[in-house]
Amino acid sequence: MSFDEVVLGRRSIRGFLKKDVSKELIEDVLTLAIRAPTSYNTQPWNFTVVSGHVLDSIRETNVKNMLAGVDPSLEITATGTYTEQHRKRQVDVAKQLFGAMGIERHDKAGRDDWVLRGFRQFDAPVSIIVTYDRSLRGNETAAFDCGGVVNALVNAAWSRGLGCVINSQGIMQSSFVRELAQIPEDQVIMICVAMGWPDDSFAANSVVSERRPVSEVATFKGF
Numbered sequence: 001m002s003f004d005e006v007v008l009g010r011r012s013i014r015g016f017l018k019k020d021v022s023k024e025l026i027e028d029v030l031t032l033a034i035r036a037p038t039s040y041n042t043q044p045w046n047f048t049v050v051s052g053h054v055l056d057s058i059r060e061t062n063v064k065n066m067l068a069g070v071d072p073s074l075e076i077t078a079t080g081t082y083t084e085q086h087r088k089r090q091v092d093v094a095k096q097l098f099g100a101m102g103i104e105r106h107d108k109a110g111r112d113d114w115v116l117r118g119f120r121q122f123d124a125p126v127s128i129i130v131t132y133d134r135s136l137r138g139n140e141t142a143a144f145d146c147g148g149v150v151n152a153l154v155n156a157a158w159s160r161g162l163g164c165v166i167n168s169q170g171i172m173q174s175s176f177v178r179e180l181a182q183i184p185e186d187q188v189i190m191i192c193v194a195m196g197w198p199d200d201s202f203a204a205n206s207v208v209s210e211r212r213p214v215s216e217v218a219t220f221k222g223f
Contacts, residue, residue: 006159012209013163013194014097014122015202021051021126021195025160030128032156036149044142045149048129048181055127059120061176062169066119072172075189076143093209100203118169124194127170128153129177131187146190153193163198163205166191 001009026049038044050058066072082090103110121127130150136142154164170192171177177189198205 001159006155010155010158011163011205011207012165013196013198014117014165014204015199016122016124016163016194016196017199019125019197021162021197023049025162026126026128026195029153029156029160029162032159033149033153036145036152038145038148039141042142042145044132044136044139045146046131046133046187048131048183049126050129050181051126054180055121055125057180058127058177059123059170061180062171062173063116063119065173065176070173073175074168074172075174076191093207096207096209097204100207102203115169118167119172121167121170121192121194122165124165124196126195127167128193128195129171129181129183129189130191130193131183131189134186134188137188143190150191150193157195161197162195164193164195167194168192170194 030047034043034045081087098104098111098114101110101114103114117123130146130153132142132146150166154166157164168191171189174189177183177192178185183189
């Protein structure tokens with residue numbers, strides 16, 4: 001694919017084929033992703049790639065604890081509740097997804113099932129847990145750099161035919177994720193990326209989220 005085809009064609013994938021992704025292909029994707037720029041080449045990130053019984057244990061524990069009302073144990077600072085236009089964009093994409101899946105507003109069972117899919121990392125065959133060095137905790141530049149590498153990761157995966165969704169629900173129970181994935185204590189768990197082969201029959205995979213136009217987000221001076 002050309003760069004434009006990757007960026008304009010990529011979308012979040014929430015339905016995956018029951019088909020393995022090879023370690024070699026994931027390494028290829030990561031090789032591309034880690035070319036993302038960082039502040040002074042600090043490269044604060046690390047990746048724990050889980051699949052098979054390890055990933056199954058993580059999703060089972062995540063779902064069980066969330067259903068039991070166990071408080072989330074996210075290791076990054078929560079952003080709080082979005083309001084106004086930011087909340088509206090969240091609601092708008094939810095409407096797109098629910099509309100594609102045929103989940104009506106009053107369909108509590110359907111909505112609950114959708115939430116559980118998120119806690120299961122949408123049953124993807126692979127999850128890449130992104131962490132950064134604990135010595136950098138509180139460093140906003142390091143967090144910014146990790147966001148950059150995640151963007152590079154999902155685009156690199158798309159260029160190889162793989163789909164991803166950036167998924168915070170999958171690490172809501174970070175203490176158990178750390179234990180089951182054997183993540184070292186000197187790493188802070190930031191986010192996870194569910195990855196696999198897109199299932200074209202899964203309706204939500206066709207959803208393309210809207211973007212604000214350049215005329216709205218950019219201000220030009222001196223032109």
